[in-house]
Amino acid sequence: MKLTEAAIARIAPGPSGEVVVRDSQLTGFAVRVRRKADGSLSHSFWVIYQERTHGKRRTIKVTIGQWKDPWTAAAARSEASRLLEARARGERVVNAKKARKASRTIRDLADGFGADHLPSVKPSTAKDYTHLLTNKILPVFSDHKVEEVTRGEIRDWHLSMRKTPYSANRSLAVLSKMFTYSMEREWRADNPATGVKKFPEKKREEWIDEHDLPAFKSALSQRTGPYSEAIRFLAVSGWRLSEALSLRWASVDLKRQIASLDDTKTGAQVRSLSSDAATIIDRQPSRSGYVFHLRSPHAPLCRKNLREELQEVCRSAGIEPITIHGLRHTAATWSAISGANTMELREAFGWRTSAMAERYVERAETLARKGAERAANAINLFDRETCEVREFQKN
Structure with a gap:
C-alpha cells in the first residue's frame, strides 16, 4: 500500500x-x-x-x-x-x-519566551525583561545551543557582573525563567541556572534626614523646569519613578485629589494625592498627554536627565547624592515619623503587603526612641558622667 x-x-x-x-x-x-x-x-x-x-x-x-x-x-x-x-x-x-x-539556540529560546511569556506579564515587567535579554543575556549566550549550556558557564557569566549585583541577580532570574520555559517545551530536561548562588543585595535605605532636608528643599526651590517639577512631585508623593513619568492627565482627578494608575509594580491602583502633590500637578502647563513632559505633552521626561537633575540639586545643597528611589524612602520615612500607621503607609505608597510598610514604622519608632534618649541625656537629670543611649531588655 x-x-x-x-x-x-x-x-x-x-x-x-x-x-x-x-x-x-x-x-x-x-x-x-x-x-x-x-x-x-x-x-x-x-x-x-x-x-x-x-x-x-x-x-x-x-x-x-x-x-x-x-x-x-x-x-x-x-x-x-x-x-x-x-x-x-x-x-x-x-x-x-x-x-x-x-540545533536550537538561546536566541531561539528568547524568541519563543518573548512571544509566549511576555504578553502575560505587566508592560513594565516585559520592558525590564526585554532590556535584560538584549543587554545582558543575548550578547553572551545568543549562539549557544540550549541543550549545551552548563551551570558553570552561567556561574561564570553571573560572576562577571559582580560589580552590579542587583542587575546580575535580575538577569540570572530571567535566564532561569527561560530555561524553565525550555523544559515546558521539552527543549531541555533540566534548568542549568538552578543552584547558581545570587549576590547578596544591600537594602536601599538612603533617605534625606532632618539635617539635610532644609538644604535640599532650599536648593530644589532654586531650580526651574519640568525636571525639577517632577522631582518636587516625587519628593512629596513618594511615587515610583515609572509611575510619575507615565502619569497622564486623563488619569488625574484634581477635584477628588486622586490618580488612577493602570500599571504599577503591584497592578492597577487608585492613588490619593496630597494637597502639595495636587498643587504641583495643577500648575503644569498642559492639560493633555503626560503630566510631566518636555516641549510636547506627548513626550515624557528622560529618566537619565531626571537623575542628573537630582544629582545637581544634591550637589547644590551640599549633601550626599541620593537616587530617585531614595526620594520614595524619604517620603515613607517622614510619613511614618509623622504618625502614619502600617495600613496608611501601605495605601499611600502602593505596596502589595504590609511588610514593607512595617519597616518604616519600625524605623520611625527607632528614631523616636533615639530622640527621647537624646533629650534625657541632654537634661542629664541623674548627673551621669557619660551620656549614651541604653538598650532596655524585658525580663
Whole structure:
C-alpha cells in the first residue's frame, strides 16, 4: 500500500490496538496506527531499517512525527527519503524532532519566551525583561545551543557582573525563567541556572534626614523646569519613578485629589494625592498627554536627565547624592515619623503587603526612641558622667 492521505485514513488497528503499515514504494517508510485510551487513533510516521552491531542485526525505528500535526503523507515521505539517503551515506540518522531540538539556540529560546511569556506579564515587567535579554543575556549566550549550556558557564557569566549585583541577580532570574520555559517545551530536561548562588543585595535605605532636608528643599526651590517639577512631585508623593513619568492627565482627578494608575509594580491602583502633590500637578502647563513632559505633552521626561537633575540639586545643597528611589524612602520615612500607621503607609505608597510598610514604622519608632534618649541625656537629670543611649531588655 502506498501511504497517501486517503490510505492512511482507512487504516484501522486490529485486536491488539496497534498496526504498522509499510509503504509499498519507499522501502523503510512506514506508519504506525495505535488506538489511544480515549478511543481516538494516533498515527506516527516512521523510518525502519536494519543495522548490524557486534555481529547482530537489530531493527532501528526513527520517528518522523504525527500525521496531520504537523506532517502530511507527502512531507513525511520526503523526510523519510532524506533520512534513508543519509543512512546510505553512512551518516547518523536523527529524526527531525531531535535535529531541531539539538540545533536550537538561546536566541531561539528568547524568541519563543518573548512571544509566549511576555504578553502575560505587566508592560513594565516585559520592558525590564526585554532590556535584560538584549543587554545582558543575548550578547553572551545568543549562539549557544540550549541543550549545551552548563551551570558553570552561567556561574561564570553571573560572576562577571559582580560589580552590579542587583542587575546580575535580575538577569540570572530571567535566564532561569527561560530555561524553565525550555523544559515546558521539552527543549531541555533540566534548568542549568538552578543552584547558581545570587549576590547578596544591600537594602536601599538612603533617605534625606532632618539635617539635610532644609538644604535640599532650599536648593530644589532654586531650580526651574519640568525636571525639577517632577522631582518636587516625587519628593512629596513618594511615587515610583515609572509611575510619575507615565502619569497622564486623563488619569488625574484634581477635584477628588486622586490618580488612577493602570500599571504599577503591584497592578492597577487608585492613588490619593496630597494637597502639595495636587498643587504641583495643577500648575503644569498642559492639560493633555503626560503630566510631566518636555516641549510636547506627548513626550515624557528622560529618566537619565531626571537623575542628573537630582544629582545637581544634591550637589547644590551640599549633601550626599541620593537616587530617585531614595526620594520614595524619604517620603515613607517622614510619613511614618509623622504618625502614619502600617495600613496608611501601605495605601499611600502602593505596596502589595504590609511588610514593607512595617519597616518604616519600625524605623520611625527607632528614631523616636533615639530622640527621647537624646533629650534625657541632654537634661542629664541623674548627673551621669557619660551620656549614651541604653538598650532596655524585658525580663
